[in-house]
Amino acid sequence: MxxxxxxxxxxxxxxxxxxxxxxxxxxxxxxxxxxxxxxxxxxxxxxxxxxxxxxxxxxxxxxxxxxxxxxxxxxxxxxxxxxxxxRKLDSIYRFYQQTRLAPLFDQYPGTPIVKDFNPYDALMKTIIHQQLNMKFAYTLSTRYIQSFGEEVDGVWFQPQPEKVASLDYSQLRKLQFSQRKAEYVIDTSRMIADGKLHLGELAGLSDEEVFRILTKIRGIGPWTVENWLLFGLGRENLLPAADIGIQNALKKFWGLNAKPHKDEIYKMGEDWAPYRSYASLTLWRSIES
Structure with missing residues (x-):
């Protein structure tokens, strides 16, 4: 050792x-x-x-x-x-001291971006979790990994693209996947296994280029791309303004009567660039308890 x-x-x-x-x-x-x-x-x-x-x-x-x-x-x-x-989180903290989110960063200093363990695993989890509440989302991804992944010494390795590409949609339907979600997971994995989609190459592209490529794939929308860029690649400037958690956190933090619209959030987020991902994480953190 x-x-x-x-x-x-x-x-x-x-x-x-x-x-x-x-x-x-x-x-x-x-x-x-x-x-x-x-x-x-x-x-x-x-x-x-x-x-x-x-x-x-x-x-x-x-x-x-x-x-x-x-x-x-x-x-x-x-x-x-x-x-x-x-990453220098001290610099991020000082940056946000000049914004309206300063009290949140005082309350939760040092909140880091930490990537998922593998970019492919992160993409599959994001597709599986999209449009689901957190509890059922993890129920579904747990069934998926335990059914097709591998446990080694108490640690789970998620299935590889080649394994998922070989599955039939009915095998995921048995785990309570919807037909469409089963297709999204398997069809995207087939693109990766066949060499039509290279996640490693995407890592070298700008956020805008990744958006352009991934949103052409059936079942992958802006929310999925934003979350994959953040948790799959660790990008610093993502603000998923359509995310209900972000909206609820801002409603709570500013004492609003209603959740702000995503367009309002994008507008206020202009002051948080180029480190908007840290605002997203800190906002999520403020309501996770």
Missing amino acids: WTKEVSINGLFDFDYTLLRFSFDPLVDLNCDERWVRIPLRMGSEKHIIKVQALGTTEEPKFRIQGYDEEKQEELSARVESIFLWD
């Missing part, structure tokens, strides 16, 4: 990250001991990496542990990329 310790200069609220991870019943973690075990694929190899917090939000420090010593450097880099530890 190899071990590496990482210290960060600035803010990082790992305990909140664990809380968000805990929404998914298949993520192996312990909030009291402050660790999570992450499934990582490298080709056909499956690796499990444990990340544990040792420090505080103000002085973050982490221990990373894995088993394949020959792959330590690459696996460690993958972990650091997921948690985006190179």
Whole structure:
């Protein structure tokens, strides 16, 4: 086993990250001991990496542990990329001190963007979860992963595109997927498996170019693209203004009588660019309790 310790200069609220991870019943973690075990694929190899917090939000420090010593450097880099530890959240905090959201950032400092463990997994989860309440959304994605994924030492690896591409729509219908959602998941996976859609190439494109490409795919709309850009690629400037959670959070924060319209939110969000993703996360956080 190899071990590496990482210290960060600035803010990082790992305990909140664990809380968000805990929404998914298949993520192996312990909030009291402050660790999570992450499934990582490298080709056909499956690796499990444990990340544990040792420090505080103000002085973050982490221990990373894995088993394949020959792959330590690459696996460690993958972990650091997921948690985006190179981002300077102190600068984000100072930026928002000049906006109307300053009180929220005072209340929830160091709220980080943390990516899902794999871009394909993130896209499938976003498609599955779209237009569903959170409880049933995770019920559905849990059934999907347990039916077609693989559990290794207590950690679940989601099914690969080739596996999902080989499924029949009826196999997802048995899990309570709607016919359309089953088609969206399987047909998009077939595009990826057949080489017609390259998620790795999308990562190198602008947000606008990703929108243009993905929204041409049946079953993928703006909400799905925005959430995938945020949680799949870790982009900093996403504001899903049509999201009910964002609308409810702003209604609560400003004491409004009704939820603001998405056009109003986009307008007020102009002051939050180029870091609108942090506004989105902090707004969601303000109503999650």
